[in-house]
Amino acid sequence: MEAGPPGSSRPAEPGPCLSGQRGADHTASASPQSVAGTELGRHPQAVAAVLPAGGCGERMGVPTPKQFCPILERPLISYTLQALERVCWIKDIVVAVTGENMEVMKSIIQKYQHKRISLVKAGVTRHRSIFNGLKALAEDQINSKLSKPEVVIIHDAVRPFVEEGVLLKVVTAAKEHGCSDYDLEFGTECLQLALKYCCTKAKLVEGSPDLWKVTYKRDLYAAESIIKERISQEICVVMDTEEDNKHVGHLLEEVLKSELNHVKVTSEALGHAGRHLLQIILDQCYNFVCVNVTTSDFQETQKLLSMLEESNLCILYPVVVVSVHFLDFKLVPPSQKMENLMQIREFAKEVKERNILLYGLLICYSQDDQKLQESLRQGAIIIASLIKERNCGLIGQLLIA
Numbered sequence: 020m021e022a023g024p025p026g027s028s029r030p031a032e033p034g035p036c037l038s039g040q041r042g043a044d045h046t047a048s049a050s051p052q053s054v055a056g057t058e059l060g061r062h063p064q065a066v067a068a069v070l071p072a073g074g075c076g077e078r079m080g081v082p083t084p085k086q087f088c089p090i091l092e093r094p095l096i097s098y099t100l101q102a103l104e105r106v107c108w109i110k111d112i113v114v115a116v117t118g119e120n121m122e123v124m125k126s127i128i129q130k131y132q133h134k135r136i137s138l139v140k141a142g143v144t145r146h147r148s149i150f151n152g153l154k155a156l157a158e159d160q161i162n163s164k165l166s167k168p169e170v171v172i173i174h175d176a177v178r179p180f181v182e183e184g185v186l187l188k189v190v191t192a193a194k195e196h197g198c199s200d201y202d203l204e205f206g207t208e209c210l211q212l213a214l215k216y217c218c219t220k221a222k223l224v225e226g227s228p229d230l231w232k233v234t235y236k237r238d239l240y241a242a243e244s245i246i247k248e249r250i251s252q253e254i255c256v257v258m259d260t261e262e263d264n265k266h267v268g269h270l271l272e273e274v275l276k277s278e279l280n281h282v283k284v285t286s287e288a289l290g291h292a293g294r295h296l297l298q299i300i301l302d303q304c305y306n307f308v309c310v311n312v313t314t315s316d317f318q319e320t321q322k323l324l325s326m327l328e329e330s331n332l333c334i335l336y337p338v339v340v341v342s343v344h345f346l347d348f349k350l351v352p353p354s355q356k357m358e359n360l361m362q363i364r365e366f367a368k369e370v371k372e373r374n375i376l377l378y379g380l381l382i383c384y385s386q387d388d389q390k391l392q393e394s395l396r397q398g399a400i401i402i403a404s405l406i407k408e409r410n411c412g413l414i415g416q417l418l419i420a
């Protein structure tokens with residue numbers, strides 16, 4: 020990622036920050052540095068980004084260019100766009116794609132509801148693709164919806180984990196710094212190009228370890244693991260009753276808390292028309308454990324699924340729902356219960372279309388405290404693994420603890 024001015028060597032005067040956009044995704048870029056209140060807040064507009072996305076990904080060794088390779092069924096470039104567009108002071112994002120991938124790119128923008136994106140034709144080299152993006156930003160076209168920026172961030176479309184803090188550092192450096200021997204020594208290609216041919220002053224700023232580029236196939240697996248980890252940090256246990264503290268769902272919640280001590284476990288009842296739960300959904304919790312005890316088999320789970328389907332939560336990431344059912348195997352033979360629970364396969368197939376991964380979990384409810392604890396612990400381990408793996412092949416399966 021580099022910052023440079025489009026056809027001008029004036030220092031940056033970046034735009035105001037309206038940080039904390041509604042619905043902005045916290046998992047995309049969990050930057051601890053909020054830009055609000057920094058110097059960016061004092062200046063009008065002026066930052067744009069150019070994303071070169073016109074390569075063919077030869078080193079990846081697959082037919083699909085790597086920027087369009089799916090991670091959790093969503094193209095890699097969509098994660099990069101998400102990371103950039105949640106930075107409110109970047110006014111325009113110009114993406115350079117090849118003519119043959121223009122329609123693919125348009126459909127990605129539409130499907131994942133990306134905003135502030137313009138497309139230009141890529142060139143035969145990365146630098147030419149960037150140049151085309153810069154030209155679009157520099158042009159004086161009457162109908163152009165692009166505002167002329169004073170600083171342009173150049174960011175590879177295949178670096179999905181860029182954070183607001185590092186973007187801010189780059190933009191500030193573009194504004195403030197000159198060029199040093201150190202920068203020359205450790206310059207990247209773009210930087211060297213700028214130094215050799217432009218009168219632009221340049222500064223190399225330190226990035227974060229997450230800024231690596233997806234280059235080889237193994238990088239796709241690494242990116243997928245990082246994304247899965249980010250969306251697995253919170254679990255909401257949904258109870259089918261509000262008052263009962265001895266509810267077995269609370270016991271499960273306690274066990275989940277002790278088994279998964281790095282994960283935030285909260286609980287919520289579906290009462291009050293699910294208002295609190297709705298807030299949890301809006302706050303982007305991607306994992307739900309729905310405990311069905313006092314109501315009939317899938318009543319609560321179905322209510323939760325409807326709420327999730329109505330929300331926009333599932334557009335960007337697959338949401339995991341584990342429908343938990345308790346059964347005293349000594350009193351009721353599992354086969355009897357199974358018959359009803361088998362419906363889960365149909366539900367799971369339906370909601371998969373909406374990016375919800377539904378799993379079933381039958382926990383042995385023993386009158387013996389020790390045995391019950393053991394089943395709950397086993398249940399918690401299964402839940403943890405379903406959430407961590409997000410395995411589509413296991414949807415609709417009824418697992419037994």
Ligand SMILES: Nc1ccn([C@@H]2O[C@H](COP(=O)(O)OP(=O)(O)OP(=O)(O)O)[C@@H](O)[C@H]2O)c(=O)n1
Nearest residue numbers: 071072073074075076077078143144145148176
């Ligand atoms: N003619 C090109 C070549 C590359 N890029 C983009 O530049 C970024 C970084 O380049 P690189 O990792 O080298 O991508 P590829 O050229 O696709 O990969 P490879 O070198 O393995 O073919 C990528 O987002 C890539 O799409 C581009 O916009 N136009």
Ligand SMILES: O=P(O)(O)OC[C@@H](O)[C@@H](O)[C@@H](O)CO
Nearest residue numbers: 020145175207208209210234
């Ligand atoms: O070394 P690679 O060819 O993988 O990538 C080189 C460049 O595309 C990349 O590092 C730019 O982001 C910096 O100018």
